[in-house]
Amino acid sequence: MKQKVIEITDEVNPQQSLETILQLEIEMAEKIASAKEKADQKITSTQNSTTDRKTQIIEDARKERDRMVKDGIAKAEKEATDRVAKAKIEAGKFEEVGKKFENEAADNILKLIFGTENQEEK
Secondary structure, three states: OOOOOOOOOOOOOHHHHHHHHHOOOHHHHHHHHHHHHHHHHHHHHHHHHHHHHHHHHHHHHHHHHHHHHHHHHHHHHHHHHHHHHHHHHHHHHHHHHHOOOOOHHHHHHHHHHHHHOOOOOO
16 A cells, blocks of 8 residues: 655745744834833933922922011011010100109209209209
């Protein structure tokens, strides 16, 4: 009995293999370039976002500093106004008390100088 050997050959042409490899290399290069571009865009976006955040933080800090300075000035002005008002009250009291003893002090000075009492009051 004769055996028939059927050979199925899917011979691959070397030219086709080379073209397939080149095509795959091109596709991979495109994917790599696309991934690199996306990564660059993300980096740029993140850098811009970081810059924006830094700018916002600086602006917020400046506003807070200005508010604190304004509040500090207002507080100092109020304290100064309160102290001036209190000093006026104390000065008025001092003057009032001083006036009570004004005539007595004048009499004492006249006694020291002239050795007599003030005759105008008597």
